[in-house]
Amino acid sequence: xxxLTQAPSLSVSPGQTASITCVGFNLxxxxxxxxxxxxxxxxxxxxxxxxxxxxxxxxxxxxxHSGNTxxxxxxxxxxxxxxxxxxxxxxxxxxxxxxxxxxVL
Amino acid sequence: QVxxxxxxxxxxxxxxxxxxxxxxxxxxxNNARMGVSWIRQPPGKALEWLAHILWNDETSYSRSxxxxxxxxxxxxxxxxxxxxxxxxxxxxxxxxxxxxxFYDTRAVSLDVWGQGTTVTVSS
Numbered sequence: 001x002x003x004l005t006q007a008p009s010l011s012v013s014p015g016q017t018a019s020i021t022c023v024g025f026n027l028x029x030x031x032x033x034x035x036x037x038x039x040x041x042x043x044x045x046x047x048x049x050x051x052x053x054x055x056x057x058x059x060x061x062x063x064x065h066s067g068n069t070x071x072x073x074x075x076x077x078x079x080x081x082x083x084x085x086x087x088x089x090x091x092x093x094x095x096x097x098x099x100x101x102x103x104v105l
Numbered sequence: 106q107v108x109x110x111x112x113x114x115x116x117x118x119x120x121x122x123x124x125x126x127x128x129x130x131x132x133x134x135n136n137a138r139m140g141v142s143w144i145r146q147p148p149g150k151a152l153e154w155l156a157h158i159l160w161n162d163e164t165s166y167s168r169s170x171x172x173x174x175x176x177x178x179x180x181x182x183x184x185x186x187x188x189x190x191x192x193x194x195x196x197x198x199x200x201x202x203x204x205x206x207f208y209d210t211r212a213v214s215l216d217v218w219g220q221g222t223t224v225t226v227s228s
Contacts, residue, residue, distance in 0.1 A: 030212070033212075033214045033215070042218040042219065043201075048208060086151070088214075088215065090212050090213040092165065093157075093165050094144070094157065094205075094215070097151075099152070
């Protein structure tokens with residue numbers, strides 16, 4: 001079955017840049033979305049179409065995609081960005097990465 | 106404003122059939138390029154897609170759970186219903202329904218999520 005691979009965890013200091021990657025075979029043929037899930041909350045869409053930001057999502061969230069790797073970048077990370085982040089693609093079904101726990105301290 | 110609200114039992118017994126309902130507002134489950142997905146998340150674990158139903162009634166199921174799942178929609182009630190048979194303690198999870206949107210012919214985003222409903226499977 002098709003898989004999307006994410007690092008389980010990432011730790012950054014406030015104000016630093018966090019880069020969360022998502023790797024998948026032939027991911028270059030697909031668009032990627034990203035979701036933020038704070039503890040105890042439902043996931044929220046933060047990036048779709050590799051790099052498009054829904055209204056209401058801060059500009060510090062950006063996305064990129066090169067070959068089989070998609071990246072979510074959070075510039076000037078804030079403590080409120082501490083959350084789990086999931087990548088997602090479409091392959092006639094919905095595919096999720098395993099999630100990356102971002103710690104900001 | 107688009108909202109989705111999950112409802113169903115909080116407790117299920119092993120071997121029982123679980124029925125979850127997603128009531129949507131702010132959009133129609135028949136809108137072109139849209140659909141509704143069910144996704145679950147066991148405690149402390151990752152998101153797992155279960156099934157979806159699209160505006161054209163096309164359905165799809167997780168390969169590993171296909172034999173146990175059924176998804177349907179009731180347009181008049183703005184509801185999407187998921188049934189899962191033969192429940193087991195490993196099915197204990199928070200179950201979410203989400204709005205799907207095809208922003209490209211080969212891409213889907215999950216734009217709005219329900220608050221989730223937690224189901225515990227125990228005898």
